[in-house]
Amino acid sequence: MAMTADGKIATANRAVSTFGSPRDHEHLLELRATADAVMAGAATVNAAPINLGPGGAKFRRIRLKRGLAEYNLRVIVSGSGSINPEAEIFKNKFSPIIILTTARISRTNLKKLQAVADEVKICGNSEINFRAAFRWLRTRWSVQSLLVEGGGELNDALFRAGLVDEIHLTICPIIFGGRGAPTIAEGIGLLHLNAAKEFRIKSIRRVGNELFTVFSDRK
Secondary structure, three states: OEEEOOOOOOOOOOOOOOOOOHHHHHHHHHHHOOOOEEEEEHHHHHHOOOOOOOOOHHHHHHHHHOOOOOOOEEEEEOOOOOOOOOOHHHHOOOOOEEEEEOOOOOHHHHHHHHHHOOEEEEOOOOOOOHHHHHHHHHHHHOOOOEEEOOOHHHHHHHHHOOOOOEEEEEEEOOOOOOOOOOOOOOOOOOOOHHHOOOEEEEEEEEEOOEEEEEEEEOO
């Protein structure tokens, strides 16, 4: 994730959500080159013309040298199935697209998404059971490493489920402000300090005018 100095990942009206430098974008592709699969929430996929792919030939070669598939698996998460079937990601057929949803999805949405995705997996009744979903991804699709690119509600669900091993966070020297501007962890959140997920600082590196930080699980 990239965030502003005041902890925002988009403006309050969500009109601006891309603000990192070219180096930050390259870093994102470097991270994708380490993962079997890349995951994002429906709002992220619907809002921007992204394909969640590995990028150019340089990064595909890196994947192959690491023993990974040339193109990563792509995973979209939506409990209600509110994914636009005409989103940019579905126009790029280079690797399988998996959708994780719940029994809340309507028959209409289910049929629409089954027509554009390689598989739609129901992983819970009202909320996605991410532990079960991750086990299924490993068994069904051989996913050993997974990169999650937000948004905030998906991140929050994974933090609460205790499924985040490492955070790569780019801090950009701009201020958005706004009490309604989203942060890296939205959703339900936690009510008590003793329930908070703790991480340790693994590294901090300045490149240009940005800070590239890595936080690891304390366990």
